[in-house]
Amino acid sequence: MTKEMPNQINIVYFAWVKERLGRDQEVIEFPELVENIGQLVEHLQNCDPAYRNVFTDLKKLRFALDQDFVGLDAALRDAEELAIFPPVTGG
């Protein structure tokens, strides 16, 4: 089993989230207590004020887990990629 491996996930950013953070993706390691997206965002905010500045208003952010739209309460489980971005504006 992979019990000793730290939990990690690839996070990708788009639009103004990417611009304000100054990067388009990164691999994040997180403690076992972090089980869903909301907790991961909180973990990032506690780790680095840069995230606090960008993730101030969660209502202005949308999330996709392994390329499916999900809410803040979505469990991370074995997901490989989390995307954080503003509401979409295509069409």
Add this chain to the structure above:
Amino acid sequence: MIKVSVMESDFDAGAEIKNLSALGGGAVTSFVGQVRGDGALDALELEHYPAMTEKALRKIADEALEKWDLHGITIIHRVGRLRVGEQIVLACTCSDHRQASIEACSYIMDQLKTVAPFWKKEIKQDGSESWVEERQSDLDAAKGWEN
């Protein structure tokens, strides 16, 4: 037949319509969205989430196929820098009946605006840039198809 495509280059709407028409059916509806030249706009920069975009477009098309009796659907969305007047998006549907093709085309456009991972940045003639914000009217339109 479903065709979805995301690309930087322009598309030939006439050729796409002809391809869908060739499936038979007798009712073909198409919508072409272009960059609107208001507010001293110079261009739009269209960003997307490559790993997710095609999956999202295919899901929209699959949902339309479930809701209406269609012979075919074509969705093309451009990305990159698009100047005022350029084509951004094509939604085209083919059915035996007018109402199904028109409604399905309208549904696809409403979904494209709310569940496909694209983001528009406006670039003004003076060089200033700003990200387009979501519009409540788009959300309401997409919600209107529920039930």
